[in-house]
Amino acid sequence: MKRELTLNKLPAKVLAQLDLETVFIASRCAIAAERLQVFRKLDGKELSAAQIAQRAGIHRKHCEPFLNYLVFLGLLKKRGNLYRNSQLVIKHFLKARSIDWTRLWSYECVRDFEALTVMEEVISTGRGWRKILGKERKTDYELVQEDRQWARDFTYxxxxxxxxxxxxxxxxxxxxxxxxxxxxxxxxxxxxxxxxxxxxxxxxxxxxxxxxxxxxxxxxxxxxxxxxxxxxxxxxxxxxxxxxxxxxxxxxxxxxxxxxxxxxxxxxxxxxxxxxxxxxxxPKTLPPSAFLxxxxxxxxxxxxxxxxxxxxxxxxxxxxxxxxxxxxxxxxxxxxxxxxxxxxxxx
Ligand SMILES: C[S@@+](CC[C@H](N)C(=O)[O-])C[C@H]1O[C@@H](n2cnc3c(N)ncnc32)[C@H](O)[C@@H]1O
The missing domain is CATH 3.40.50.150 (Vaccinia Virus protein VP39)
Structure with missing residues (x-):
């Protein structure tokens, strides 16, 4: 899948505060925002935390801290108590992707996070992560034959x-x-x-x-x-x-x-x-992507x-x-x- 928003596009001051061991938290927050369609709910609008909480289905307790973290990442802008999308989000999350892309891509990212929780066991035993986690799944081409929504998201x-x-x-x-x-x-x-x-x-x-x-x-x-x-x-x-x-x-x-x-x-x-x-x-050597x-x-x-x-x-x-x-x-x-x-x- 296309990775549009590479880290070099984030503000330098944000990058300076993300360290290699915990950068996955920032990534997971961006994926959660995408899955809850926070950026799409904010498309062309400025909304308060309470309004976003209601439209995106976020619990009151977490909404403002979560949105503020997205502001820290440079994904949202805040004016007074109102939030809006940053130019980064408008360009890379909204204009570059259809809603079907959002659904499929964010689903794949969540799956990747899950898969990576058992990395040591996978690379030391050679067993697949799905076997280890008991999450066997049909192949993409089996799914496009039987799941209408999946066929739609995949094709779009x-x-x-x-x-x-x-x-x-x-x-x-x-x-x-x-x-x-x-x-x-x-x-x-x-x-x-x-x-x-x-x-x-x-x-x-x-x-x-x-x-x-x-x-x-x-x-x-x-x-x-x-x-x-x-x-x-x-x-x-x-x-x-x-x-x-x-x-x-x-x-x-x-x-x-x-x-x-x-x-x-x-x-x-x-x-x-x-x-x-x-x-x-x-190819003389395997590309780095071959591992994942x-x-x-x-x-x-x-x-x-x-x-x-x-x-x-x-x-x-x-x-x-x-x-x-x-x-x-x-x-x-x-x-x-x-x-x-x-x-x-x-x-
Ligand atoms: C990765 S997509 C690529 C689609 C298109 N060729 C493109 O480049 O955008 C592969 C497509 O092949 C189709 N496909 C796979 N096996 C097939 C088969 N046995 N008969 C017909 N279509 C098949 C899938 O349904 C899927 O839409």
């Missing part, structure tokens, strides 16, 4: 999050010779929107689980792209439909070679497959660039190319070969 959160990457992809993917793109696991459709806007002759279809299709249809209507972006409820592991000259798999996690083979069969000759990959292709990623292990793991390339080749794709399109992001394209018809010798 990614709609916000993926927009900058969508613009980058649209500037860097040559599609002028193609007409119909299948956006497998296309989520909100954010990638499709940027691609059809950059390619006036292109139409796309998002292949997604039914609950995600419902959300995507709503977003497509808001984007006024109903004629050019459609949805199709399905499961890529079961079938990849025909009728498309490009099949894209963008940011879906692990994809089996079996699915790549189905994509190969569904494409016409000369058709293209598109996949994302993270860069560098062969492995520890928390909530997102479906993706595949390394070399694994994706091998899987495409195993599925018979040719002309496999990987290009860097931003600092950390690469796009892999490959083609279904044009098989020239062999002349049948005349008898």
């Amino acid at each position: 959160a990614l709609y916000d999050y993926d927009r900058p990457n969508a613009e980058i992809l649209a500037r860097n993917l040559e599609l002028s010779n193609y007409r119909k793109l299948l956006d497998v696991g296309g989520g909100s459709g954010v990638m499709s929107f940027a691609l059809v806007r950059a390619n006036p002759k292109l139409t796309t279809c998002i292949l997604e689980y039914p609950l995600v299709c419902e959300v995507a249809n709503e977003i497509i209507r808001k984007e006024r792209l109903s004629r050019r972006v459609k949805t199709l409820a399905g499961d890529m592991n079961k079938a990849i439909p025909r009728g498309f000259d490009v099949i894209m798999f963008w940011n879906i996690g692990f994809i089996t070679t079996q699915v790549m083979k189905m994509a190969y069969r569904s494409l016409p000759e000369g058709g293209m497959v598109v996949r994302n990959c993270s860069l560098p292709l062969k 990623h492995g520890y928390l292990s909530v997102r479906p793991q993706g595949q390394s660039g070399p694994d994706i390339i091998k899987s495409l080749e195993d599925a018979s794709f040719t002309a496999v190319k990987c290009r860097q399109i931003s600092k950390n992001l690469g796009v892999i394209t490959a083609h279904k070969r044009n098989i020239r018809k062999r002349r049948v010798p005349e008898r």
Whole structure:
């Protein structure tokens, strides 16, 4: 998830008072404020502690001290006995995030806090934090299939999050010779929107689980792209439909070679497959984020660039190319070969 409000944006005098051992308290307060939607209740308003207590459901005993702590952090401003949002909050918590993002992000942060309470046991025994705490949970992709609210929050959160990457992809993917793109696991459709806007002759279809299709249809209507972006409820592991000259798999996690083979069969000759990959292709050392990623292990793991390339080749794709399109992001394209018809010798 995108971390917008990095610590260097906090006032220097605040940072000087936060120490490494207790900085988590400041972080937890910001998350509590987000979960209680304090910043959204204050959007465009100045309110007293009593008014905020009532609207956000905060106990009287804690409300003023809690709000004053948010003032100390530079998240709220206080004038007399009235509180309002600071510019930091307006920019990073309100303008940069939808309400769905707020719900999902703050839920994930609380889960992270819980997960970290058993760190010593996790790193000394190798057992997962969920097992230790008895908090087994379904995977993201199981949840999007059965929990309507979760599918909605997840899809809207990614709609916000993926927009900058969508613009980058649209500037860097040559599609002028193609007409119909299948956006497998296309989520909100954010990638499709940027691609059809950059390619006036292109139409796309998002292949997604039914609950995600419902959300995507709503977003497509808001984007006024109903004629050019459609949805199709399905499961890529079961079938990849025909009728498309490009099949894209963008940011879906692990994809089996079996699915790549189905994509190969569904494409016409000369058709293209598109996949994302993270860069560098062969990292020399693990990034610092790898520790938390492995520890928390909530997102479906993706595949390394070399694994994706091998899987495409195993599925018979040719002309496999990987290009860097931003600092950390690469796009892999490959083609279904044009098989020239062999002349049948005349008898
Ligand atoms: C991380 S999201 C990315 C969405 C979109 N491609 C983007 O880049 O914004 C992955 C999406 O893949 C979908 N997905 C995962 N497995 C799928 C499957 N077997 N069939 C169809 N969709 C799937 C999920 O529902 C989810 O919306």
